[in-house]
Every structure is written in C-alpha cells, then in structure tokens.
Amino acid sequence: MKRTAIVMRRMAVPFQSALTLTTRSHTTLMSPPLVSLDLPDIWPPNSAHFHFPVNCSNEHRAVEINGRLIAEEIRSGIASDVKRMKKSIGKVPGLAVVMVGQRRDSQTYVRNKIKACEEVGIISTTTQLPGDCTEEQVVNALSRFNVDPSIHGILVQLPLPQHLDEGKILDVLSLEKDVDGFHPLIMGSLAMKGREPLFIPCTPKGCIELLIRSGVEIMGKKAVVVGRSNIVGLPTSLLLQRHHATVSVVHAFTENPEQLTCEADIVITAAGVPNLIRGNWLKPGAVVIDVGTNPVEDPSCEHGYYLIGDVCYEEAVRVVSAITPVPGGVGPMTIAMLLSNTLDSAKRAYDFT
Template sequence: MTTILDGKALAAKTDENTKIEIQDLADRGIIPGLVVILVGHDEASQLYVRNKDKRARKMGIHSVVRNLPETITEEELIQIIHSYNADPTINAILVQLPLPAHINEFHVTTAIAPQKDADGFHPVNLGKLIVNRTEQTPIACTPAGIMKFFKAYHISLDGKKAVVVGRSTIVGKPMAALLVNANATVTIAHSHTKKLSELTQEADILVVAVGVAHFIKAVDVKNGAVVIDVGMDRDAQHKLVGDVDFDEVKNKAAYITPVPRGVGPMTISMLMAQTVSLTKWSSEQNG
C-alpha cells in the first residue's frame, strides 16, 4: 500500500495554525510584513511570486511585491534590500531566485538582515542549522516543509538511510542538515556522483531535487522507501511533472509526494509560517 503525501491538505492545515498566530499578533496590534523582490520577468518566477502574494494577502499578511527591472545593478538591488532591512513594517524579505547573471546571488543573500531572512539562505542562519541551534532561526522553506511531511505522517528518521540528490543552497544542503539533525544517516549525491542508482536503491528516505523531469524511475527506488519529489519540471507535452516518475515509482514506495500538490504547496505555507515566526521573534526582542 502506498500513501500519497497530500501537500495541499497539509498546507491547508499548516495555514490554519499560521492564521491563529496572525490573529494573536493582530490582537497585539502587529501585522506581519513580507516583501518579495522580483528582478526581471522570468515567467515561472512571476507565477511563484503571484502565488506567494495571493496566499499572504488571504492570510492577513501585509504583502509587498517589488518588481525590479532586469537591468538593475547589484548595488542598487542591495540598497533596496537595506531599505527593507530598516523598514519596521517589513519582517520578512525574500528575493526570488534565480537572479540575472550580472548579479551575485551570494552578495544579495548576505545583504538581507539575518532576522528578516524569509528563506533562511543567509550564511549565519545556514550555519546555525548545521550546528543544530535553530531557536529563532529561519530555515529554507522547501526542506522545512518536507520535515513537516515526515512529522505529519509519523515517518521516523532516526537511524534511517537518507539520500539527498542535489546539493543546492535552497534544498539539498539544508535538507541534508535537517536529516542529520534528525539522526538519519545522510548521503549527499549530485552531478558528480557515480553509480547514483545503486545509492538511491539503498535509501529508506529519498529526496530528489535535480530539476530533470522523471529523473528517478522505479528501478532506482527501494521497496517501501519514502520518496520526496522537489522537482517542478515540464515534460515533452509541457505538463508539470516532478523529478520522480510518479506513475512508476508510486507502486514501489511506501510514501510518495505527487507533483503538483506535494512539496510545492508546503513550501509556500512554510514561507507564511516563517514570516509570522520572524515577526514574533522580532516583537519579542523589541518588547
């Protein structure tokens, strides 16, 4: 029997909790503020930003979308980030990735004040995650959402073999850290990995974030594995699919996330929750 991990339902449940926290803050006269900065007009990015904005507004978050031209310089972008760092109505800052090639992603990530770092990409926040000291520390939303699946579906991680395919700052690296902190034995695989299929076949927990449609097939997966698909790819028919061949793999896995309605909705929910957490933490420090 395979359990399909229902991202839409879990996101709705997560949002309910977040709404209660937003109401608590409202009772104290505090409205969480989120700014999403979008440089250029990448279509996929525009869609993501729109979805984030819509969800935030619906939940009672003060949501700002700042559209900036493709031609903006790194210095100008960083100046704008600094202005939001200083803006008391903004508690969470997210710069939508990818950025145009002339802008250094690392410089931008490190310009965001760590206490307003909605994505948890600032090195000091990542470092705290690595050493498992995450009190009042934002964590990258996609892996944080994946951890919620494990919790909601009572999937134990302690002593399990976990394989994370992909080593991005956005998913792979923080995911590996969260799994190590949860006492899994973690392997980080990537484009230089040899005999990848042998590795993934041994995984009790398999997280795939490579950005290639149907990269993982049934043959690559252990019977009874937990398979988490972070991909948002297009197949030959331009249909949205994941990095995992869902139709094949679902018969072999014990748990699997679909695409869509899997990891994606939870990522946005975690962004909302994190915006509220950042707001609470800052109000605790100020008050």
C-alpha cells in the first residue's frame, strides 16, 4: 500500500501548477494517460476488513443455484440447433483452441471445453504450443484459424506465459471469431446503449443467464461486482447496467467494501480471493453469484486440490436467498456460453436461422 501511495503522490500536481497549465493552454489536460494509472489489484489480507462478528441464522438456508443443471438445458438446445444445421446445410460449427504451455488448470479447462464440444456436435481442434514459444508462433497459429472457413470460433487459453504480450496476441484474433468476447470493439459495443456486441464474454453472459433463469429481477436492483478484471469484472458490470441495474464495483482499493456489498440485492464476485466475502458482507435475502475458483492443495483429493469460491459459502448460505456453489455454479455456464457463442458465429457465417 505504501508503494501505491508513492505512485499516486507522484501523479499529483499542486494547485498552482495546475492553474499555470490551464492558463497557458486550453488543450493541456491535468489527467494523465489511463494506462499510467493502472495498478495491480492486490487484495489486503482478509482480516483487514473483519472487525465485527458474523451474524448468521442457523435456521435459514439459501436456495442453491444449480449451474450444472441449467448448463445442461442450454447445451441440449445447442445440440438440437447443431443437428438441425447439419441436416439442413451439411455444416456444423467449428471451434479452435490455442494453448501455450503445460499449466495443469489450463489443460483441465481445455479438456472440458473439447468434451463439451463433442457432446453438442461442434467440431473442435487444439493447437498446443510449448511454454517457451515465440509470439510469432502464436500469431501464426491464430492467423491460420482466422482464414479457415470451417472455424467459427477461436479462443486463446489464458493466462499466457509472461514473456508473451497478451494484448498484442489477442489483437490478431479475428473480431468475427472472438467467441470469448475480449476484443476492445466488443467491449465498447457492450458498454454503449443501442449497440449489440457480436459476442458477450462467456462468464458474464453465464452469470446473467443464471439470474434470469432463476427468476431474479435485475432491473432497478442494486448490484455489486467484486473485482474489475477485463475478463469478468468489467464486462459483468457493463452487462448489469445494460439490464438496468444500479451497479457498484468493489476492488482492492475500495474503502470499507463490506458497506457496499451489504446494500446490494445482487452480488457477483470475481476477485480470485478465497473466502473474501463473509456472511456479514451480505444483505439478508440477496442473491450471490460466485465466479471465484480458487484451488486449495489437498493430497487426499483426486487431483491434489479442491476448489473454493470468493464467498465463504457456509456463512453466506445462512444469510442470502440464493447462491451458486463452487464448483458447479458459474463454471459449467461459462462453457455453455462458449458453445452458444460459437453456434451464433456459425449461424452468421452460413446465414442460418
């Protein structure tokens, strides 16, 4: 936190200097480039926020939002559409995955995506590159898929090794095939009233679908998004606004974050901090969507670890009205939305309705 304070002090300009700048030129702006303001969201230890007891009811138990069951319903509909497309025009959607390195969690995610494609009839292909590959190798792989008419969706499995420029690589991806929905133009369309993005990012899209299918009213409600990543937090906050919620974003530099979350009717958290959200952070009767998937090492588990969310589930479940579990909540929905985006891309390419 000291480092952050030093950075912010360096960016500050005394009032007299500001006055001089303004007088000298009407085109001189005080605000620095946005990129220069970027700081990593390093969350303080959990204990820093907890100075009051957790007040939960032992009698109350929230409804669990079953993401697996809802995702299965969606995938069944996708499979029907793929069959109809194949029967009608002899074509099926195609998804290409580019994976760099041997991260265990990335391998698991890619394996699940490929399996899901097979189950609904989408053809998938994976390009595996070594962890020490060059940017040129990744760009070449993407370029091949960009011009392949049988491929309608392309995703780069993130995160990439640190020596690769993630932004530069993702910019190569064809806008019409960016089924992850990370392209800046897609994000801009998501933010602007009256614009329809080609794709909605998969995890935010899945979160909203969970709320709608669970009968949760979004319009006019207070919503808090915990975390502001480009992948989840930012597009989720934009999407909630498009659904007419009043949205606050909580991040690592937010003062007294529990005060904001305690007022929210809907809390969607994607901070990547295990058990960050405790029972006393939540409004009784609120709805919680927990995007966090934080591995905890445990040799007794099949894969050597188990997953927990950003929300302390056993406390939250005694306060809120509905909540997603981890695992089994948002994860299956993210994959279902990826399949949905790939199908939509193929429909556009073939002018199929």
